[in-house]
Amino acid sequence: MSTTFMATGFWPALPEIILALGALALTLVGAYRGERSTVIVGTGAFVVILLALVAVGITPRTRVTTFGGSYISDDFARYMKALVLLAAAATIALSSDFMERQRFARFEYPLLILLSTTGSMMMISANDLIALYLGLELQSLAAYVICAIHRDNVRSSEAGLKYFVLGALSSGMLLYGASLVYGFTGTVSLPAIAASVQGQAPIGLTLGLVFLAAGIAFKLAAAPFHMWTPDVYEGAPTPVTAFLASAQKVAAIALAVRVFIGGFPSVAESWQQIIVFVAILSMLIGSFAAIGQTNIKRLMAYSSIGNIGYALIGLAAGTPEGIQGIIVYMAIYLAMTLGAFAVILGMRRGDTYVEGIDDLSGAAQTHPWRAFALAMMLFSLAGIPPLAGFFAKFYVFAAAIQANLFVLAVIGVVTSVVGAYYYIRIVKIMYFDAPRPAFERLPDGPQAVLIACSVVVVLFWMIPAPLVSSAESAARSLFN
Amino acid sequence: MTALFFYLFSTVTVASAFMVIAARNPVHSVLYLILAFVNAAGLFLLMGAEFLAMILVVVYVGAVAVLFLFVVMMLDVDFAELRQGYLNYLPVGALIGLIFLVELVLVVSTWTVSPTALQLPLAGSPTVEALTNTEAIGRVLYTRYAYFFQASGLILLVAMIGAIVLTLRDRVGVRRQIIAVQVARTPEEAVEMRSVPSGRGLPEEVS
Numbered sequence: 234m235s236t237t238f239m240a241t242g243f244w245p246a247l248p249e250i251i252l253a254l255g256a257l258a259l260t261l262v263g264a265y266r267g268e269r270s271t272v273i274v275g276t277g278a279f280v281v282i283l284l285a286l287v288a289v290g291i292t293p294r295t296r297v298t299t300f301g302g303s304y305i306s307d308d309f310a311r312y313m314k315a316l317v318l319l320a321a322a323a324t325i326a327l328s329s330d331f332m333e334r335q336r337f338a339r340f341e342y343p344l345l346i347l348l349s350t351t352g353s354m355m356m357i358s359a360n361d362l363i364a365l366y367l368g369l370e371l372q373s374l375a376a377y378v379i380c381a382i383h384r385d386n387v388r389s390s391e392a393g394l395k396y397f398v399l400g401a402l403s404s405g406m407l408l409y410g411a412s413l414v415y416g417f418t419g420t421v422s423l424p425a426i427a428a429s430v431q432g433q434a435p436i437g438l439t440l441g442l443v444f445l446a447a448g449i450a451f452k453l454a455a456a457p458f459h460m461w462t463p464d465v466y467e468g469a470p471t472p473v474t475a476f477l478a479s480a481q482k483v484a485a486i487a488l489a490v491r492v493f494i495g496g497f498p499s500v501a502e503s504w505q506q507i508i509v510f511v512a513i514l515s516m517l518i519g520s521f522a523a524i525g526q527t528n529i530k531r532l533m534a535y536s537s538i539g540n541i542g543y544a545l546i547g548l549a550a551g552t553p554e555g556i557q558g559i560i561v562y563m564a565i566y567l568a569m570t571l572g573a574f575a576v577i578l579g580m581r582r583g584d585t586y587v588e589g590i591d592d593l594s595g596a597a598q599t600h601p602w603r604a605f606a607l608a609m610m611l612f613s614l615a616g617i618p619p620l621a622g623f624f625a626k627f628y629v630f631a632a633a634i635q636a637n638l639f640v641l642a643v644i645g646v647v648t649s650v651v652g653a654y655y656y657i658r659i660v661k662i663m664y665f666d667a668p669r670p671a672f673e674r675l676p677d678g679p680q681a682v683l684i685a686c687s688v689v690v691v692l693f694w695m696i697p698a699p700l701v702s703s704a705e706s707a708a709r710s711l712f713n
Numbered sequence: 714m715t716a717l718f719f720y721l722f723s724t725v726t727v728a729s730a731f732m733v734i735a736a737r738n739p740v741h742s743v744l745y746l747i748l749a750f751v752n753a754a755g756l757f758l759l760m761g762a763e764f765l766a767m768i769l770v771v772v773y774v775g776a777v778a779v780l781f782l783f784v785v786m787m788l789d790v791d792f793a794e795l796r797q798g799y800l801n802y803l804p805v806g807a808l809i810g811l812i813f814l815v816e817l818v819l820v821v822s823t824w825t826v827s828p829t830a831l832q833l834p835l836a837g838s839p840t841v842e843a844l845t846n847t848e849a850i851g852r853v854l855y856t857r858y859a860y861f862f863q864a865s866g867l868i869l870l871v872a873m874i875g876a877i878v879l880t881l882r883d884r885v886g887v888r889r890q891i892i893a894v895q896v897a898r899t900p901e902e903a904v905e906m907r908s909v910p911s912g913r914g915l916p917e918e919v920s
Contacts, residue, residue, distance in 0.1 A: 246860075253867060260874070300860035341878045348871050355864060367864040374868060378875035393879075436820060 242299045245306040248288040248314060249354050255281030256347040263340035271338045278343035279325050282350065286318045296710060298360060302422055305360035308710035312560055312703060313357045313487040316567055320480035321350040323571045323682045327578055328472035330676035334584060335470065337383045345382075346476065349375035353484030359491060362411040362421040369407070369452065372484060373400050376477060380469040392468025399451070399461045407448025413441030423496035434500040442500070445492060446507045452485040455545060456514040459538045466534035471586065474530055475574035478537045483563050486544055490556060493548060494711050501551050508549040513644050515542030520651040528588050529577055532655065533570070536614060539652055540566050546645055547629045550636035556708035557701075558628035564700055565625040565693065569610050572686030575679040576607040580672055590659060595668025603675065604663045606687045611660055613690045615653035621693035628701075715759055722755040739785045747778045764847040 243250065259277045263270050289311055296307040325343055332338040352372030359365035377400060381393020415421050417438040418429045430438065451458040466474045493504050519539020526532040544566070547558035580587050597604040613622030626649060633642040675683070693700070729748040736742045750773045757766035844852075854862060909915060 253863070256867075257870075260870075301857045303860050339878065341874055344874060345871065345878075348867060348874075351867065363861055364864070367861055367868065371864060371868050371871060374871045374875065378871070378878060381879055384879055440820065 245292060245297045245299045246304055246358070247292065248285040248318075249351055249358070251285045251288050252281060252347055252351040252354065255284070256344055256351065259340075259344055259347070263344065266340075268338075268340065271332075271340045271342075274340040275325060275329060275343045278347050279322060281347060282318050282322045282325070285350075285354075286315060286322070289314045289318065296713070300364075302424075303361050303364040304355075304358050306358060308703075308707040309487070309490070309556075309560075310358045312707040313483060313563075314354050316483045316564055317350060317353045317357065317480045320476070320483060320567055320571065321346055321353075323685075324472055324476040324480065326678035326682050327475055327571075327575060329678045331470065331472050331578055331586075334581070335383060335586075337385070337470075339382065342379060342382055345375040345379045349379070349476075350480060353480055356484045357487040357491070359488065360423055360495070362415065362423070365488060365492065366404075366408060366411065369488070370404065372481065373404070373452070376400075376481060379473050379476070380465060382473070383470050388468035389470060392465045395461055395468075396465045403448045403451035403458065406444050406451075410441045410444025410446075410448060413437055413444065417441065423491065426496045427498055430497065430499050432499075434503055438500070439503050442497060442504055443507065446504060446511075449485065449489045449492065450511050453482065453489065453541050453545075454534075454538055455511045455541045456518040456538060457511075459515065459518060462538055463531045463534040466537075467528055467530045467588075471530065471574065471578050471588075474533070475571060475578075478533060478570050478574070479567050482537065482541065483567065486541070486548075486559060486563060489545075489548060490559060490711070494551065494556065498551075505549055505551060508545055509638070509641055512542045512545035512549055512641060515539060515545065516645060516648040517542075520648040520655075523652070523655050526655075527590055529580075529590050529593070529659075530588050532590065532659075533573060533577070536652070536656075537570065539648065540570075540614075543626060543629055543645060543649070546633045546638070546641055549641060550629075550632045550638060552632060552636050553705075553708045553712050554635055555629070555632035556711060557704045558632040560704040560707055561628050561701055562625040564704070565613075565621040565690070568686045568689040569613050569622060571682055572610045572690060573607065573614075575675075575683035575686065576603055576610070578679045579603060579675040579683075582670060582672060590662060592669060593659060593663050594666040595663070596672075597664045598668045599671040603672075603683070606683055608660045608663065609687060609691055611656040615656040616649050617653075619694040621690045624693060624697060719756070719759055722752045722759065725749075726752040726756065740782065743778060743782045743785055746781065747774050750774050750778060762846055764845075764850060 255277070259274045259281070262277065263274050266273070292306055292311060294308055294311070296305070298305045324346060328342065328346075332342060349372050352368050352370070352375065355364060355368030356372060357368075359368050377393055377397040380396050381390050383389035411421070414426065417435050418426045420426055420429060434442075447458060451461075454462040466477065469477065493501075493508070497504055515538050519535050519537075519542055523532055523535035523539070526535060540562075544559050544562045547555035547562065549555070550558075577588070578586075580592060593604075593607075596607075609620060613620035616622050616626045618624075626645070630642045630645055633639075633645070726749050729745040729752065732745040733742045733749065736745060750769060754766040754769040754774075757763070757769060907915070
């Protein structure tokens, strides 16, 4: 065990350090200036996130570990961190107007987003089980609080409480699994675990792996650990829901890849069965349970469950192509989800935000551009070419077929057809039903997010190369 | 002798942990929890980790459990009412428990611990003779584990911000003592001189 301690060891973690120090500085600003500082802190948080994004950009592309091997920075980490930071920046842009109108603009909200993002980045760079757990707790604790931040609203408080209780339970399972893994391998470091497990895994290790997988599946909101998702997504304030569905999902799936590919490559059969089961169940529940929904936030919750199922196909394949598929999938999923939530945030009549799918009725006549953008997001989520969502699904299914997971690929295609029904039903409601009273003007933040996401989703097929090739090198960085 | 104490401590720990959830009175539950903590500290002592044992007693028994006790005593929860549906669901719960028990027996009966695995955790830690374990923790906590230390700090910060965000309310109509204002008062504004006519008292609005 090395106890050398040098300042140079900090450099690879520069993005996290920027976020953490930025959060501390903005806490002080907020504490001294009180509630008047909401706008300053919000803008400051946005700037800090952009700075961290620059820091991610300038970190070297080589594989570096630091802090005694607890922290790893490689191409995969850089790619996923960039996605998480973009999602966090978009969340802050989406939040500004909503928070003021709902009368709970508080300076702590952007701070908690910053801290949760710090936790997400620590999860992505975790190279041992302790770092993994600490990152996960930091991310989750902040998320529980921002779910309940609209504390005078019963549904928001309920969402926060539900998320907290179930999240604590899943943390317990994850810790129990981690302790079993530690007990049977004698180490918490993922590369050392990979090295010490050869051939047949001992039963205790498999048991630990199952508990770890259960804890991670909860964070992913993958079936059968998805029960909390619809209630929390519906009850939490809409920008928070967007944050949970975007940044948090990317971090959780990066964590799953880190643990399974980085820590247990030699016992792939043991965890592949779990992942295949979870993926199939998530795809089925995501597509069938969404059909009867009338609230668009609940529908997005089921949609996110289904999408995680598709992304997990890539992990089940366990190949570099599969991981590349996951990375591309998450990047495109981020654009589709944030775009859809930008439209949902624009569903406001007077001072009330409406969430029913019926409220979109005839929106094509009252708001042609917004309806068109949402229709593109939904067609993309359904996987219609040439929109981005088609390519996302294409890469994971191709990886599954290369890995001889034909059943998984077939179930994936069938469930995306079922999913297409409820996505396209919304398009039908928008374009062919009688119009309802118009919504208010879309605020600037959501509008900017919507335009950016629409450009990505609609024009991805013209220049897919940068995203796909960098995803490929990111995936390769895990398999050296 | 060590084995005897190990079994004593671990039996009491498991039994009191069971009683935490089985006790009817929530105050008794917390007391059993304290018993479980103290016995876990005993287990740490047997392993030679006296620093952790003392920290466990000081932090968990001294602070956390006492806080629990306060909260439980202050909350007026009717636990008898909460248990109303208990008997109705007992058969289903018993069935699921039975299935889990069978699975556990099946798993445990095939359980083998590889001899090399037992040696691994001990390889990295220095011997008790070389340095005390307080010193050993001190040597790595701020160097090897600086990252974890800072991360834990951030988690505690989130807990603090969260508690404030969710519970602190500015109440209106509260008369607070502002010492600066009291001190800044001058005799001119604090004391009013009136000449009171004898035998008639003060007019209404002053009293």
